[in-house]
Amino acid sequence: MATPTTVAAGAGAPAVPPTATGGPRRRPSRTSWPRMLLLALGALLFLFPFYYMLVGSFTAEPDPSLAGLAPSPDELTVSNYSAIDGSIGLVRSLVNSGIFTGGVLLGTMVLGVLVGYALAQLEFRGRGAVFALMLLVQVVPFQLLTIPLYVLIVRDYGLADSYLGMILPFAINSTAVFVFRQYFLQLPRDLFDAARIDGAGELRVLWSIAVPLVRPALLTALLLTFIGPWNEFLWPFLVTKEQDMQPLAVSLANYITNLSARAANPFGAILAGACVLAAPAVVLFTVFQRHFVSNDVGSGVKG
Amino acid sequence: MATSTSVPARAGTGAPAQRRPASSRGPLRVLGRHPVGMLFAAPYVVFILAVFAYPLGLAVWMSFHDFFFSAPGVAVERPFVGLDNYVAVLTDPDVQRSFRNIAVFLVINVPLTVALSLVLATALNGAIRFRSFFRVAYYVPYVTASVAVVAVWLYLFSTGGLVNQVLGGAAPDPSWLVNKGLAMPVIAVFVTWKQLGFFILLYLAALQNVPKEVYESASVDGAGRLRTFWSITVPSVRPATTLVVILSTITGANLFTEPYLLTGGGGPDGASASPVLVMYQRGIEQGNPDVAAAIGVVLVVGVLLVSLVNRYVLERD
Secondary structure: OOHHHHHHHHHOOOOOOOOOOOOOOOOHHHHOHHHHHHHHHHHHHHHHHHHHHHHHHOEOOOOOOHHHHOOOHHHEOOHHHHHHHHHHOHHHHHHHHHHHHHHHHHHHHHHHHHHHHHHHHOOOOOHHHHHHHHHHHHHOOHHHHHHHHHHHHHHHOOOOOOHHHHHHHHOOOHHHHHHHHHHHHOOOHHHHHHHHHOOOOHHHHHHHHHHHHOHHHHHHHHHHHHHHHHHOOHHHHHHOOOHHHOOHHHHHHHHHHHHHHHOOOHHHHHHHHHHHHHHHHHHHHHHOHHHOOHHHHHHHHOO | OHHHHHHHHHHHHHHHHHHOOHHHHHHHHHHOOOOHHHHHHHHHHHHHHHHHHHHHHHHHHHHOEOOOOOOOOOOOOOOEOOOHHHHHHHHOHHHHHHHHHHHHHHHHHHHHHHHHHHHHHHHHOOOOOOHHHHHHHHHHHHHOOHHHHHHHHHHHHOOOOHHHHHHHHHOOOOOHHHOOOOHHHHHHHHHHHHHHHHHHHHHHHHHOOOOHHHHHHHHHOOOOHHHHHHHHHHHHOHHHHHHHHHHHHHHHHOOOHHHHHHOOOOOOOOOOOOHHHHHHHHHHHOOOHHHHHHHHHHHHHHHHHHHHHHHHHHOOO
């Protein structure tokens, strides 16, 4: 697989051609109606649960029959949102999710960009070994590490119910490091040599020249990294027992398994929590969808 | 894959080195032309050693010893027990069932994932109306937290839920998530739906590397849509297919959230328990981290074997 070339295409301008009005090369609308039908059917299957989630979260009386698909406007209420907020504290959970995700993003951006740049543009002893290490890490499945990490972080280091304990195993995302390296590889070396001759230190070269040149690509890596901690369930579930420390995914899951039986409209409250958990990722990826192109995903996992 | 990506790096370093004489840096040359790179890479290396290498070694070590939770800093004896933990794991009916469950999962999930993502990626490739809309629609489940979408599936597939309302008398009894024969297939379909967007993007990347001339000559030769798909698209993306199969196998081996939440802790009667779920129950709920570590090792060896077989079968010719 031609990894470097696919990334080269991905890092430039958005790879999505403006086809909405039909390009000059083909007439997409007339020739491909079976294709459109297939795509539309697929899209319906993918989006329907999200529509149903939203509808369910705003109806006080759950109506699982077909009529429940389109409730009349006077049935709509935000009571489910206040119910779930009363049970698990939405704001607190969201803050925890934000700190967890923010910590992972900060670690990955700062330390990951440093090592990605070093691997791509600096010649130092042991670079091959670091690169090999990075590829190796990507084949070690996380589930094998769950138990020993639990023993170390929760039992030995006493980091249970702490943000550090949550963040530590994800502090640098190796897939993102790989993507960073691919982006920095495309920059011509002469550019940096010129700055070095002018007396710029390596950090300054990185910050003032390399980073601005790959800024759009860094946004992609940021989005790719965001999905992990925001959606992660097992690890924060193991680390946090206090509700005050739990990210939204964990407190909502605990609500589903333990508390919902006592609620008046359990599904409504669960769906309201699900909407709050889903919204940030869905909004981010819809807004930045141009940056989330197939080439980057492809290159991200090819390591 | 490793070699193809490292080639440009080496080629790149070769050129500037010729311009600058090697002797100009004196003895520092041993550290490379930019020793500062070591400093830049240091945090990452420390991270890998502390969070991956050491726990990996510890997992294997634990699986061969009698390991139990103890207060931090207290010296306790953890005698070597040889293969005892592995014997315990392999003879445990719950563990055996969880591996059979995951086999059911993979038999449904992997072919479905490969077929649907390749077909949808092919349909999405090229100039299409509303292309951005479709792409977003397909990857929305992938970028959304499992816990959030599990919630709506719970609602849809509950006994009195919408799916059963639509099916009427054809609804299964007992219902989907509490039915021994159906709980695991529902999880497999859920994960297929959830992950499909990622694999569609992966296939889209692969499809963009297929030369357009191949399709043009096929259409000149009068090949139909299906014929082109079978004879050109499918073989052209074979390396991506290997990757999709291996990655979806790994996803399956990692399964925890879905059986834990969707089927209330792997029910009914363990019919949908995954190895990671059993690992969690044995290791953390029941306090046998040594047995749990052994489950982890067995699982990883299993994934490696499945991956190797996949690779061999798919790339044979």
